[in-house]
Amino acid sequence: MSSKVKVAIIGSTGYGGVELIRLLASHPQAEVTSVISSSSAGAPIAEGFPHLTEIRTDLLDDVNPELIKSKADVVFIATPAGIAAKLVPSLLEVGLKVIDISGDYRLKSREQYEMWYKKEAADQIYIDQAVYGLSEIYGDAVRGVDFVSNPGCFPTATLLGLVPAVKAGFIDPSTIIIDAKTGVSGAGRGVNLGTHFSELNENFKAYKLNKHQHIPEIEQVLSDAAGKPVITTFTTHLVPMTRGIMSTIYASVNGTLTDEDFVSLYRNYYEGRPFVRVRNTGTWPTTKEVWGSNYCDIGFSVDERTGRVTIISVIDNLVKGAAGQAIQNLNLMLGWDETLGLKFVPTYP
């Protein structure tokens, strides 16, 4: 019998859930023993996802903590926001380790959550318990814990691109402007006119200006890094492609610094963290160069004329921005090498 750690996935019929299934299929120490969906319980998962034909022949389970516990040791929650807030206590109670991808436990302030998410926040006691799993920044805090809140996709790309510079005082945090772009899978599998093919193909659009729920998450971490409150301008755009996030980040540089200074700083900061690749000066990553992988690639352009730096940070929103980082957190929680099952070469072209 397999000695692998058993994993259940709540929300297996969403893009985050199905990406967890894909990635975990080649994990050497974990296996998915239960795929769960409240809306499609009882149906074969391969019915809604024919790419899983003959790969997963099991039926979707209902959301039932006792049942999950009987089948698994760890549970991922990959549902829309608002569900995990109610579900997590009962999952922790039956002794499951929990990795929440949904966002309900990222903000430490219930007030902030309710303001930005327009939903009822989770209990403060569980919010306090959740460790924010931005692996390359807070990875050490994740080791050994039972409950991790996985970062949002935009915050992951943005914060990995900003935290070293903020911590080192290279930039003025009050000047940060983040122009983010995402592939459409970030909008999930729920159908609506906004993600209808003919409306988005050959189209580029901005959305949720100054209202995106990832703003307070970014500010929470930046404030922590700066040691003082930071507020930022953050805009999101939809790109007519399926996967990929680019954050183009602007900030005023403190003093006279060069591209080389930024590259050195970031390479030092991310030393020993294989999933962040800092690019050579004069080159910037494209989203396709991390497609299907857990990498976050970062490049810089300091402009003497304006005294500003432009930082380009890219990830695959479903991997490093969701399922991949969640597995990285699983590895850290269980004391494994953080790269286990994640050393994929990006798929190119």
Place this chain on the structure above:
Amino acid sequence: MSSKVKVAIIGSTGYGGVELIRLLASHPQAEVTSVISSSSAGAPIAEGFPHLTEIRTDLLDDVNPELIKSKADVVFIATPAGIAAKLVPSLLEVGLKVIDISGDYRLKSREQYEMWYKKEAADQIYIDQAVYGLSEIYGDAVRGVDFVSNPGCFPTATLLGLVPAVKAGFIDPSTIIIDAKTGVSGAGRGVNLGTHFSELNENFKAYKLNKHQHIPEIEQVLSDAAGKPVITTFTTHLVPMTRGIMSTIYASVNGTLTDEDFVSLYRNYYEGRPFVRVRNTGTWPTTKEVWGSNYCDIGFSVDERTGRVTIISVIDNLVKGAAGQAIQNLNLMLGWDETLGLKFVPTYP
């Protein structure tokens, strides 16, 4: 016999040239009497552009001012940069009216041109003669002149989105940051790995950071509008689509202003200018909503938290960003209604 004004197009085998052909085909007062290409002279234009089959059966002419003058009254130059700088004097000399889309006469400073374009600048005398044809800003100066320099695609979207606010003192010009995105047709028809389908599809990339030749053009006009030197941060990105530009513009607001204030200001400023559509508060235009048309649509989001405004400005890069605006300038030069032949409904979807 037709009493239409006769028009020639130098660079008819590029995307700007072929778009001029498309648009002029339904112009009530102008007709294309000569399509010109130095590289393909003698070949039927429909050979390289089969969509013109049976529509244009003529052969491409060589670049010859006397020949052009014998066939046409007005000539558009839609070549890559560096060619018009040498060609314009001889075209003006034979008595042709000239509309240059190539960019060689946009910058008033030869030094700036040579620094950003890395090519030899045109003669100052002709640079001084060229009227910068950003129709909604400088349209009155275009009426009746013989030589117009058509604005760049990015400057068109960006400046139409910025000039009213800068002129009115609504924003601090020193804080302007422009994050621009373009469809791939902006890169022209010349083949290279950077525009190879498999490299760009399902990809998003930034390019020419802090080095784009449209930066000084934008700054020249903003400085004029502000009445003092303005420098800006401007970044360009390639979107996996063919047409469309969005400029997402950030700036600090002077005092307390609302979305409504911006909408009012812009609607007043662009009154009587039908190709700029200022959107209602709370909505922002997408690139597809101006696709194939000469419109520039603009929307706003003022953020009280940060004291910044985000301005979204979109155009079709080949129409308002090139051929369409060039025809608008033709209309103005010849004293016609500026909308002649340009009242297309955007193609949607």
Place this chain on the structure above:
Amino acid sequence: MSSKVKVAIIGSTGYGGVELIRLLASHPQAEVTSVISSSSAGAPIAEGFPHLTEIRTDLLDDVNPELIKSKADVVFIATPAGIAAKLVPSLLEVGLKVIDISGDYRLKSREQYEMWYKKEAADQIYIDQAVYGLSEIYGDAVRGVDFVSNPGCFPTATLLGLVPAVKAGFIDPSTIIIDAKTGVSGAGRGVNLGTHFSELNENFKAYKLNKHQHIPEIEQVLSDAAGKPVITTFTTHLVPMTRGIMSTIYASVNGTLTDEDFVSLYRNYYEGRPFVRVRNTGTWPTTKEVWGSNYCDIGFSVDERTGRVTIISVIDNLVKGAAGQAIQNLNLMLGWDETLGLKFVPTYP
């Protein structure tokens, strides 16, 4: 006051309806005086279609024959199948001319309609009255009539590519196999998982194998052309693009014929019909070469090895496959030049 013919559009919030609005905006003899939608009556049409901002400021009307008659002379029906079957009698009764794009009056046999459409067929008396408006084949029958049934998108591309060869006996009708591909706008604006961006982008799929409702329509016309019953194999595929249909058609050639023979036959057949362009031997049209236009382009490849011909026929599904051909029928019904308002150059690229 305008002396233009007044036109109403039922189903103005679908892609066919909105394309009629775009095309009719530049029609010299017709104008849209009422946009109609049962589901959104009372709302401004530009609210759901912001590309119409400032172009159409009117509200959507409800479906009411008397009201329509008070505002218009001709009505287009661009609804899903099943609605026109019930609506047409009352529209004809109040004296409106009717052009039905929906498909309810294409099949002459009610039995066939009900078998393939799985809906109740229209009354036989109205079916008999409807003239099938495949302009280049049946255009003469359309002149002056009051009620036209506009062909389906696939039948248009397919039949224009087949009828001359079938009529001339160049091919064996029993061997015809049609492999058709369409852009996604053909599936309409209704949202579902099958047209969700992330499911279709970077994907190619076949659908409705041997069950598509355009099969009997194609067979009805081919049987008419052949003078005997013809049955065919017809397969549809979705291409990850918005517009465009290609029918790749296979058939066994009767006797020894060359590409030149086919080109000559088709050029003769379509003489004086400017919207069909027969390509030179050795070249085949792509869908983009007719994009946004009313053209149908056709090319051939006879293979001596197999004794078969491959015919490539392309259209823009929303123009020649729907709104454009409907306007062509309007022109024919009213005794105008069939090209009125339709001489668009394809948009390229």
Place this chain on the structure above:
Amino acid sequence: MSSKVKVAIIGSTGYGGVELIRLLASHPQAEVTSVISSSSAGAPIAEGFPHLTEIRTDLLDDVNPELIKSKADVVFIATPAGIAAKLVPSLLEVGLKVIDISGDYRLKSREQYEMWYKKEAADQIYIDQAVYGLSEIYGDAVRGVDFVSNPGCFPTATLLGLVPAVKAGFIDPSTIIIDAKTGVSGAGRGVNLGTHFSELNENFKAYKLNKHQHIPEIEQVLSDAAGKPVITTFTTHLVPMTRGIMSTIYASVNGTLTDEDFVSLYRNYYEGRPFVRVRNTGTWPTTKEVWGSNYCDIGFSVDERTGRVTIISVIDNLVKGAAGQAIQNLNLMLGWDETLGLKFVPTYP
């Protein structure tokens, strides 16, 4: 020291080569020890393929059989056609095992090769030695041999969809018509107008009608399966996506057979061959459902009306159609489980 089999890749700067690198990076028994490119020798491979940053830091080697032998046990040739014909003898001579992806050794007749490829054929002695590695059909012949010719992308999808039916006499081989569609990566990384983004995006085109070099390869295998000469009609189309092939195959059915009969036949035929997935009746695979994986998925639709079957067969052209099947052949040549390193779940969405 690693006990893995050492592998070299000639043509590492093409899409086939770089996909071999991606897939082999997670192969448990093989490792890439030399990446080779005659055109870019000496340069770091990650320079041209930044997605390999920090993954492969080695330089490209020149094509030198002795050098290759000193570094590797097996060599893949992933060059354009015409190079392997000259190269293979020297590679075999130094004792390397060879897997040729280029196509030079697929056709058993030099005459056929020269007629379709328009290049000089390889020596007959080596052609005779090459085993055609269509794994699920000829896999047993591959076991233990030193030289394998990897099938073409279109033949792989097409033949896996046809061979069981031809062998069983379910269809009449003289009636086979194959309508194939491919993503653009199949055209390689060489730049030309035909693969320029703005020309292909939102476009669908047919190419090389009745002239594609994969026609004789398909006929060679079908003739073998039928036990008599088979000629077919085969058409290729470019889809605006990067990866994926669909072959839509038509043939007349012998006698009265149902979808169930085809499904049973194929499931029996491919029993124990995990990379072919035969779909349930009434469903057909899309290309995205095998994206990034080594699967070939097949579905059927028998039409009683016409007596024909439509067979849908899909693969990822760069995996099962090139690099993946090449690794499958490596596994078979070396006596390993054929799925080693290839059990990827398709990437969806």
